Amino acid sequence: QVKYLRDYQAPLFLVDQTQLHFDIRDGETLVTATLELARSTPGTQEALTLDGDDLTLLSLVVDGQPWTDYEVGEGGLVVNGLPDRCQLTTQVRIHPEQNTALEGLYACGPYLVTQCEATGFRRITYFPDRPDVLSRYRVTIEADASRYPTLLSNGNCIESRSLDGGRHEAVWEDPHPKPCYLFALVAGAFEQLTGEYTTTSGRQVSLELYADQGQGQRLGFALESLIESMRWDEIHYGREYDLDRYLIVAAGAFNMGAMENKGLNIFNTSCLLADPDTATDAGYRVVRDVIAHEYFHNWTGNRITCRDWFQLSLKEGLTVFREQQFSETVNDPAVARVEQVRGLRAFQFPEDAGPMAHPVRPESYVEMNNFYTATVYEKGSEVIRMMRTLVGEAGFRRGMDVYFDRHDGQAVTIEDFVAAIEAGSGADLSAFRIWYAQAGTPLVQVRDQWDASTGTYRLTLNQQLAATRGQPDKKPAPIPLSVALFDQSGGRVSSPAQSELRQTDDGVIVLDRPNAQVQWTGLAERPVLSVLRGFSAPVRLHFEQPDADLALLMRAEDDAFARWEAGQRLIHAAFADVLKGDDARGKARLSAFCQAVAATDPEAPIVGEWLDIPSTIEFTDGLERVDVDAVLVADNVVRRTVAEGLREQLEAWYLAAETERPYRFDAQQAHRRRRRAACLQLMAQVDADKAVALASDLLATADNLTDRMAALAAVNDLDRPERAQLFQAFADRWADEALAMDKWFQLQAVSAVQGLPAGIAELAQRPDYDRGVPNRVRALFGAFGQRHFAGLHRGNGEGYRLLADEVLTMDALNPQVASRLVRPLTQLTRIEGERARLMRTELERIAAKQDLSADVREIVSAAL
Numbered sequence: 054q055v056k057y058l059r060d061y062q063a064p065l066f067l068v069d070q071t072q073l074h075f076d077i078r079d080g081e082t083l084v085t086a087t088l089e090l091a092r093s094t095p096g097t098q099e100a101l102t103l104d105g106d107d108l109t110l111l112s113l114v115v116d117g118q119p120w121t122d123y124e125v126g127e128g129g130l131v132v133n134g135l136p137d138r139c140q141l142t143t144q145v146r147i148h149p150e151q152n153t154a155l156e157g158l159y160a161c162g163p164y165l166v167t168q169c170e171a172t173g174f175r176r177i178t179y180f181p182d183r184p185d186v187l188s189r190y191r192v193t194i195e196a197d198a199s200r201y202p203t204l205l206s207n208g209n210c211i212e213s214r215s216l217d218g219g220r221h222e223a224v225w226e227d228p229h230p231k232p233c234y235l236f237a238l239v240a241g242a243f244e245q246l247t248g249e250y251t252t253t254s255g256r257q258v259s260l261e262l263y264a265d266q267g268q269g270q271r272l273g274f275a276l277e278s279l280i281e282s283m284r285w286d287e288i289h290y291g292r293e294y295d296l297d298r299y300l301i302v303a304a305g306a307f308n309m310g311a312m313e314n315k316g317l318n319i320f321n322t323s324c325l326l327a328d329p330d331t332a333t334d335a336g337y338r339v340v341r342d343v344i345a346h347e348y349f350h351n352w353t354g355n356r357i358t359c360r361d362w363f364q365l366s367l368k369e370g371l372t373v374f375r376e377q378q379f380s381e382t383v384n385d386p387a388v389a390r391v392e393q394v395r396g397l398r399a400f401q402f403p404e405d406a407g408p409m410a411h412p413v414r415p416e417s418y419v420e421m422n423n424f425y426t427a428t429v430y431e432k433g434s435e436v437i438r439m440m441r442t443l444v445g446e447a448g449f450r451r452g453m454d455v456y457f458d459r460h461d462g463q464a465v466t467i468e469d470f471v472a473a474i475e476a477g478s479g480a481d482l483s484a485f486r487i488w489y490a491q492a493g494t495p496l497v498q499v500r501d502q503w504d505a506s507t508g509t510y511r512l513t514l515n516q517q518l519a520a521t522r523g524q525p526d527k528k529p530a531p532i533p534l535s536v537a538l539f540d541q542s543g544g545r546v547s548s549p550a551q552s553e554l555r556q557t558d559d560g561v562i563v564l565d566r567p568n569a570q571v572q573w574t575g576l577a578e579r580p581v582l583s584v585l586r587g588f589s590a591p592v593r594l595h596f597e598q599p600d601a602d603l604a605l606l607m608r609a610e611d612d613a614f615a616r617w618e619a620g621q622r623l624i625h626a627a628f629a630d631v632l633k634g635d636d637a638r639g640k641a642r643l644s645a646f647c648q649a650v651a652a653t654d655p656e657a658p659i660v661g662e663w664l665d666i667p668s669t670i671e672f673t674d675g676l677e678r679v680d681v682d683a684v685l686v687a688d689n690v691v692r693r694t695v696a697e698g699l700r701e702q703l704e705a706w707y708l709a710a711e712t713e714r715p716y717r718f719d720a721q722q723a724h725r726r727r728r729r730a731a732c733l734q735l736m737a738q739v740d741a742d743k744a745v746a747l748a749s750d751l752l753a754t755a756d757n758l759t760d761r762m763a764a765l766a767a768v769n770d771l772d773r774p775e776r777a778q779l780f781q782a783f784a785d786r787w788a789d790e791a792l793a794m795d796k797w798f799q800l801q802a803v804s805a806v807q808g809l810p811a812g813i814a815e816l817a818q819r820p821d822y823d824r825g826v827p828n829r830v831r832a833l834f835g836a837f838g839q840r841h842f843a844g845l846h847r848g849n850g851e852g853y854r855l856l857a858d859e860v861l862t863m864d865a866l867n868p869q870v871a872s873r874l875v876r877p878l879t880q881l882t883r884i885e886g887e888r889a890r891l892m893r894t895e896l897e898r899i900a901a902k903q904d905l906s907a908d909v910r911e912i913v914s915a916a917l
């Protein structure tokens with residue numbers, strides 16, 4: 054059944070206090086919940102509805118008396134005839150060991166953990182499972198003392214004691230009222246790393262990180278990152294932590310990255326554990342960013358939460374934005390921004406162009422878990438970034454202060470957030486709100502005109518937004534466009550723009566209508582325009598610009614993103630030329646690109662970014678129709694041409710990129726490793742023998758996973774015996790390291806040799822392909838579907854069939870994972886020819902499955 058934003062109704066009952074008792078037994082857990090209920094409108098008669106899923110109700114008691122006036126139905130419990138205030142106690146039985154959906158309370162190897170967002174709490178007990186019901190929790194956990202020596206929940210541990218029969222119990226109390234999606238419980242035997250943090254106002258916080266036996270020494274980087282994050286939020290937003298303990302637990306089987314449960318975060322091991330052998334440089338960055346993200350949620354998410362799930366971006370868009378700001382201060386800011394934009398284009402733009410296109414604030418959903426999307430998260434963050442651009446840095450910060458002051462302790466809406474930013478900054482954002490309501494990626498077209506006789510440079514700007522499902526008519530949005538002019542020798546032209554459009558102090562023009570003009574007068578020579586600097590808006594840009602201008606921007610732009618982007622635009626334009634059959638034109642552009650790269654100091658981090666040529670998926674972004682075979686040919690031409698054009702540099706740069714030993718995660722070292730990896734990868738295109746020799750050597754001598762992956766990636770597409778040998782050597786050495794082997798699976802999944810359907814099927818037969826561990830499933834089939842364009846789109850449809858088979862298998866076990874795996878198949882409307890029909894056949898086969906989960910059904914039916 055579909056839920057609509059417009060149907061929101063405030064809760065009929067509030068829960069002042071929640072007492073939970075968990076009796077953890079072998080194969081089952083008994084949960085007793087005592088809720089102090091209060092009608093929000095005393096004197097009314099409506100029944101109380103409690104959500105519940107997969108629960109066996111054992112008893113129901115109201116104010117100490119057995120209560121019989123209730124019905125247990127699909128999805129919940131309806132209790133009739135309750136007084137305005139009462140104490141209601143239910144007892145249910147659940148089976149964490151059989152919970153393969155990994156939602157609610159489940160077994161993760163030998164221990165038990167929870168995941169409640171969005172609606173997993175209803176799989177633990179009967180409760181009003183909605184984010185606007187805030188309650189104070191007191192939790193008692195009782196379990197076998199030797200199997201589960203550590204018993205954790207939110208807040209403070211106020212009591213613990215031994216019980217008869219080798220059992221023990223712990224009592225936790227969380228002083229902060231919270232929605233049930235922030236509830237957490239963990240029971241198990243862990244290794245632990247502790248640290249300490251003192252807040253500016255003097256609160257001593259004990260930081261405790263927990264991981265599986267043997268993994269404790271991999272928690273150090275996460276602890277450092279946590280301390281960095283806590284400090285950052287105090288400095289940049291004046292926000293302090295509000296409990297005496299901050300706990301984080303690593304879970305090997307976890308559906309997503311991590312979860313911000315109050316005072317007790319639960320993390321996917323891949324986002325928490327890091328050492329040189331099991332995490333790449335990028336992996337270290339993920340750990341730091343996710344630690345920051347979950348920590349920042351304490352204010353943007355936990356203390357101020359969402360009124361309903363349509364408001365998810367209230368906490369996620371804002372927290373991603375804060376995480377990105379953090380990342381820009383602790384990493385190279387240019388590289389950070391480039392990566393953000395690459396991610397947005399690779400995941401969010403296709404989503405916006407496909408059948409699941411939805412606004413940052415969706416209007417309806419069937420399964421909320423399907424809406425933890427790049428649109429809600431990453432585009433949501435871009436929307437906030439634009440707001441900051443429009444109201445200015447200082448105004449934005451005042452707006453945030455108003456937000457924290459006004460809404461602390463509340464469950465609010467995106468509208469409340471925007472209103473707070475308006476109040477703090479004094480700006481009028483009424484037109485801006487449309488960014489939350491309209492799906493799709495706007496297209497901004499720029500045309501320019503130079504009049505030498507008057508020294509006038511004129512831009513004609515235009516914005517368009519194509520219809521998306523359910524939104525046939527779109528309105529223009531205010532689009533902040535950061536622009537700058539350069540003279541022919543690369544200096545900044547400072548003369549001001551003239552336009553009827555609003556401009557901010559720092560060169561941002563706000564395109565708030567379908568068409569407009571901007572001009573500069575009195576110029577001595579034709580200027581070179583840089584537009585969408587810093588990626589000032591999440592839009593596609595169409596602007597035909599001479600190769601020489603783009604090459605000049607690659608050299609002279611002082612905005613690092615725009616500098617990188619100039620190179621991207623040359624490559625993308627070249628790809629489009631080759632796709633049209635104009636190879637000569639394409640190669641000319643690539644030669645301009647290569648020259649500009651070759652002229653750059655290789656120590657500049659941007660070089661590694663440039664050398665990392667767009668993936669096939671990035672190349673297809675924005676194409677209305679995708680002719681797969683032609684795309685693959687053009688992709689290959691571009692890659693080879695760049696490799697040819699930089700042949701000399703590649704080897705020299707490879708050899709010059711010596712890094713320190715032992716491995717150390719550090720921005721400059723990471724940049725060198727990244728450049729070296731990109732060089733080796735390109736070298737394999739034009740000099741396979743040399744690449745194989747260097748890769749073998751690198752794999753044998755590397756002291757870290759980043760370099761080992763670089764070695765394997767370089768040979769990954771070569772159909773030579775050394776390929777198999779190197780992968781085998783890695784697997785022999787690292788077979789017992791799940792996180793390292795995930796990387797190995799990921800690479801195999803996108804290989805031109807092993808990553809074809811037969812090879813993928815073979816990998817899926819391995820005993821270490823474990824469907825109970827989402828990381829492994831994503832490493833193989835997630836990577837295959839999302840990142841292996843040639844493998845997925847095999848002309849005979851076997852790639853689609855293979856993926857569909859896995860979706861069907863996973864659907865029965867873990868619907869959340871299945872509904873992510875299926876998404877590449879839904880991009881069928883853009884694919885040309887027979888392939889689209891083959892994709893449809895597979896989607897129909899999935900749709901026909903008996904008992905298909907609501908998760909997968911929602912995605913598949915949107916596409917059919």
Ligand code: ARG
Nearest residue numbers: 170171309311312313422425
């Ligand atoms: N709130 C978590 C985070 O972004 C993610 C929860 C995802 N939940 C889900 N059902 N997909 O930090």
Ligand code: ZN
Nearest residue numbers: 346350369372
């Ligand atoms: Zn989040």
